[in-house]
Amino acid sequence: MKSRIGTIILFLLIGILIGGISFYFLEKVNISQKGFAPVTTPHVQRQIIETSKAFSEIASAISPSVVNISTTKVVRRDAGPFSDDPLFDLFNPFRNFRMPKKWKEQSLGSGVIVSADGYIITNNHVVEQADEIRVTLVDKRSFKAKIIGADTKTDIAVVKIDADNLRAAPWGDSDGLQVGEFVLAIGNPYGLSHTVTMGIISAVGRANVGIADYEDFIQTDAAINPGNSGGPLVNIRGELIGINTAIFSRSGGYQGIGFAVPSNMARLGMNQLVQKGKVIRGWLGVSIQELTPELAQKFGLKDEKGALIGDVAKGSPAEKAGIKRGDIILAYNGKKITDVGALRNMVAQSKVGSEVPVTISRAGKEYNMKVLIMQLPKDASEAVPGSTPEDSDLEGLSGITVMDLSREIARQLGLHKDERGVVVVRVDTGSSAEEAGIRKGDVIQEVDRKKIEGLSDYTKAIDGIRSGDPVLLFVNRGGRKFYVTVRAD
Numbered sequence: 348m349k350s351r352i353g354t355i356i357l358f359l360l361i362g363i364l365i366g367g368i369s370f371y372f373l374e375k376v377n378i379s380q381k382g383f384a385p386v387t388t389p390h391v392q393r394q395i396i397e398t399s400k401a402f403s404e405i406a407s408a409i410s411p412s413v414v415n416i417s418t419t420k421v422v423r424r425d426a427g428p429f430s431d432d433p434l435f436d437l438f439n440p441f442r443n444f445r446m447p448k449k450w451k452e453q454s455l456g457s458g459v460i461v462s463a464d465g466y467i468i469t470n471n472h473v474v475e476q477a478d479e480i481r482v483t484l485v486d487k488r489s490f491k492a493k494i495i496g497a498d499t500k501t502d503i504a505v506v507k508i509d510a511d512n513l514r515a516a517p518w519g520d521s522d523g524l525q526v527g528e529f530v531l532a533i534g535n536p537y538g539l540s541h542t543v544t545m546g547i548i549s550a551v552g553r554a555n556v557g558i559a560d561y562e563d564f565i566q567t568d569a570a571i572n573p574g575n576s577g578g579p580l581v582n583i584r585g586e587l588i589g590i591n592t593a594i595f596s597r598s599g600g601y602q603g604i605g606f607a608v609p610s611n612m613a614r615l616g617m618n619q620l621v622q623k624g625k626v627i628r629g630w631l632g633v634s635i636q637e638l639t640p641e642l643a644q645k646f647g648l649k650d651e652k653g654a655l656i657g658d659v660a661k662g663s664p665a666e667k668a669g670i671k672r673g674d675i676i677l678a679y680n681g682k683k684i685t686d687v688g689a690l691r692n693m694v695a696q697s698k699v700g701s702e703v704p705v706t707i708s709r710a711g712k713e714y715n716m717k718v719l720i721m722q723l724p725k726d727a728s729e730a731v732p733g734s735t736p737e738d739s740d741l742e743g744l745s746g747i748t749v750m751d752l753s754r755e756i757a758r759q760l761g762l763h764k765d766e767r768g769v770v771v772v773r774v775d776t777g778s779s780a781e782e783a784g785i786r787k788g789d790v791i792q793e794v795d796r797k798k799i800e801g802l803s804d805y806t807k808a809i810d811g812i813r814s815g816d817p818v819l820l821f822v823n824r825g826g827r828k829f830y831v832t833v834r835a836d
Contacts, residue, residue: 792821
């Protein structure tokens with residue numbers, strides 16, 4: 348009896364043991380099938396950890412140099428002719444409850460400290476027309492700032508606060524930037540203080556964006572939003588290589604395209620604003636235009652490298668050096684010219700009074716000359732085209748109708764009374780002339796490098812032109828002179 352009980356107990360113990368082991372393995376398999384595998388620490392390469400740490404160190408180093416800029420501007424409502432007349436209240440007793448005569452508008456932007464004694468660089472559009480400017484540092488200290496100087500042509504401004512021992516951002520060399528480099532953008536987008544975003548340099552030398560007069564922008568995909576304006580764009584060494592200025596967006600927010608003023612341009616402008624209160628630019632005294640394949644062919648060039656001179660101002664450095672209309676500038680101060688924007692910036696940044704070597708192409712031959720740079724005069728801007736004359740019946744190139752340029756017509760067009768040529772009074776829709784950009788009111792002064800004094804010269808110049816031939820025209824549009832090619836219909 349006792350042996351039978353012992354056997355039963357033994358079988359029970361063995362069953363319990365087998366059941367426990369089976370439950371353990373079945374539960375482990377079930378957990379594995381459900382995706383609840385044991386947690387393990389992933390293996391991260393040391394290089395990735397060090398890279399992440401490096402970006403954190405850059406942000407930590409540059410953040411004390413980044414400031415929040417808030418501005419206040421008083422906006423006044425235009426007063427009516429009877430606004431100060433007490434009798435006017437009898438007719439409109441509740442007028443003061445509609446809209447206040449004046450109110451305050453506030454805006455936010457960013458800036459970067461560039462000297463330990465309180466000089467801060469930002470965008471002109473951040474502080475322009477501001478009645479009060481306040482700067483808030485990373486440690487929450489707030490200072491009232493004053494504008495030292497501003498330059499609308501590059502959208503750069505310098506403000507100063509009364510503070511010492513500030514952390515200044517180190518300057519970097521924007522001329523050495525390469526597409527694809529990592530960059531960090533720091534600022535206060537939508538009022539979110541000291542926001543850091545990362546990206547790469549998408550392009551350099553962006554011009555004709557329509558943001559400023561002198562453009563040489565760095566393009567980046569680092570997230571830039573409203574409020575980032577004036578903040579720093581820094582490289583992986585923590586150096587200031589750009590001032591964040593604008594974004595390209597259809598929604599008003601970040602869409603992967605942001606623009607920054609290069610640090611070299613910003614630094615040059617800042618130094619002149621601090622020392623002289625304004626930016627002094629160099630002046631060559633020429634109007635220039637891009638070379639198209641058709642223009643390059645007409646001027647005997649193998650490619651479209653260089654800048655075509657459309658006009659030379661009287662008494663300008665270019666005229667004194669012997670540069671003429673129709674010359675192509677191939678190099679300036681030892682640097683090859685790839686586009687008009689690059690040349691314009693080079694000239695503007697040239698030191699006034701310096702002698703600069705210039706290489707030009709004239710009639711297929713290259714010439715080297717030196718130009719003494721002068722200061723850009725205030726009235727060096729382009730003239731605005733005036734009104735246009737009535738139609739005429741004389742036709743020249745197919746699609747263009749012209750007439751003699753009289754002194755009265757020249758006056759209406761805003762030209763000097765001694766200007767000569769023929770006036771375009773009609774451009775046919777769909778013609779080659781319209782496609783080339785010829786407009787009513789343009790004055791044609793050359794046809795294939797032949798000077799046009801009047802209709803007789805024009806008729807002789809176009810005689811013999813065959814259909815399909817490219818014709819080189821020199822056009823004066825309200826004082827702005829340039830070359831254009833028109834394919835004869």
